[in-house]
Amino acid sequence: MNIVIIGAGNVGYLLAQILSKQHSVTVVERDKKRFDYVINSLNVGGINANGASPRILNQLLNEKTDLLMAVTESDEANIFACMTAKRLNPNVTTLARMRDREYTFGDQLENYLSVDCIISPEYIVASKMKEIAMMDNAIDFEDIEAVGLSLAKFRIGPDNRHGIQGIALKHLPLPKKCKIIMIHRMSQKGMESIVPTDDDYFIVGDEAVVIGDRESLREFDKFLSPHKKHRDILMIGGSILAEYLLEMLSEEKVSVRLIEKDENRCQELSKMFDDAIIINDNGTDPLVLRSQDAKNTDVLVCTTNNEDGNLLSCLVGKHLGVSKTVTVYTKGDYRDIFRMAGIDAAIGYYGVVANEAIRQTVPEYEVLMTMESTTEEFIGLTVGPRCRIKDKMLIEANLPDRTNIALIITGTDIIIPGPEAVIKEGDTLLVYADKMDIHALEKLFGTTIPITP
Incomplete structure (x- = not known):
């Protein structure tokens, strides 16, 4: 395929890095420093220019162009690039990265603005966060839309159902509609990967990768440990990501509290979500988290736009006794930092988005994904x-x-x-x-x- 990628930020770079291994990729980036980095580190063509410019697009697009991916930080620039591309070449498939919920509501982009595929980073990450938050033992989750199934990773902890450790898998009453495809186990040599047989077994600290539909994965989670009938979730940060997550959690039987330090943002969120309790305060302050009875909450979910703040809130929550912490990071260096700090689930923002963009637009990559922290x-x-x-x-x-x-x-x-x-x-x-x-x-x-x- 001949692919044009507009924007070489973290998302654009990842897309180019993956797709250039089997396709012809041209990257357009207006920032000279970023452009030089991409051209010098990847096997791609490139133009140092404004990718939303009709003049530049006219130079780039021809009858052989198969796909245009507009993934800059600007929703409007992405929409305009896709609209222009469709006028220049009606047969090209267009993809736009969108952040604002107003643009992702309904079907207006596809029907009126000539955008074939929409990637909403915040929506994708929120969907993953919701599934992890709704299961006690899940620390990672990925949908496989091509086959209608999902992958989840579960941690076998000391509080799991009594008696499952050390018993051969063939003797455990595991849900029938799911399959354990890998067990990760820490040893003196480091983390080992075990392809399980009927005679293998779980020990405390194992991480089990399981495939199945969403219902069977939740059944597997309940098998590991009995669930409360009602879940309590405490969120830190009123970002766009938080908006999507609040909307998704409103469909579940959960109690949600959100702490946000900006008073105006609190008022906005209170008007949008009647069922959630919005608290105007500092979510990194131990006194605030203690006053919100954090130690008795089921899940602490950090959704600010700042990794340092998310890390601090998670660490304070862990210190207070929160059962499970879930957060997001945008800088790759934080993946290992969150892991070493003992955060239960840390979701890589840009990796999730790049995987989704590839799944939607390039058929042979529909199930290509990397599970977090592996x-x-x-x-x-x-x-x-x-x-x-x-x-x-x-x-x-x-x-x-x-x-x-x-x-x-x-x-x-x-x-x-x-x-x-x-x-x-x-x-x-x-x-x-x-x-x-x-x-x-x-x-x-x-x-x-x-x-x-």
Whole structure:
């Protein structure tokens, strides 16, 4: 495909980094320093200019251009770039990154403004936050829209249901509509990845990656520990992200309190959300969190636009005894900082958005994703004539040790495979694999596999 990306900020850079491995990518960025960095570090073409300019777009677009992705920080510039692109080439697929809820409401962009796909970063992150917050033991969550299923990661803690540790998985009454595809276990060598068999078992501290529909994943969470009938969620920060999350939580049986230090913003949120309690105060202040009985809340969710503030609020919450902390980060360096600080779930803003943009616009990447805080990928691979495991049973496939085939898609059928499932040419395999095993998988499947950074 021939792809034009307008804007080389964090989102644009990630998109270019992933897509340029198999497609022809041209990046347009007006900031000279940022432009030079992208051109010098990626195998892409580029123009140092305003990507929303009709003159620049006229130079770039031709009948061979397949996709234009406008992902600058400005909603209006993204819309204008897509509208102009459609006039220059009606056949080009357009994608716009949107932040304002007014632009993402309804279907006005698709119907009236010539935007084929909309990516709302705040909506995507809020959706992920909601699912993690609604399950006691979940620390990561990803939808796989292509097959109508989801991936979740659960932590096995000391307070989980009595007696499940040390018992073989085949003896546990696990929900039938989900599958454990990987267990992460800390050892003296570091974090190990275990492809589970019926004879494997959980120990405290394990992280289990599970695939299934949303209902079965919530059942798995309830299996790990009994749930309260009513959940109490405390949010810090009244950002746009918080707006989306408040809207989503209003559909659940939860009690929500939000602390925001800006009085005018508190008034705005109070008018929008009748069911939530909006508190005008400083959410990083231990006295404030203590006064809100943080230690007895089920989940503390930090939704400010500042990583330092989110980190501080989470640390104070943990000190006070909050059961679970969930936050978001925009700078890659914070991923390891949040992990080392003991934050339960930290969501990478730009990685989530880049994954969603690729899923919506490039079919062969529909299930490409990286789970938070791991070095693993979930990828879709088609069994072609050069695939070395074609016509073999799964048990005979000789896959790398840290690789598991989660699903087999045959025509319209989606199969959770057992060891005797036969892999046929034309099947699509959804594979959960460590990045270190990607080269071995490329040899097995006779193809090039793109990976996220």
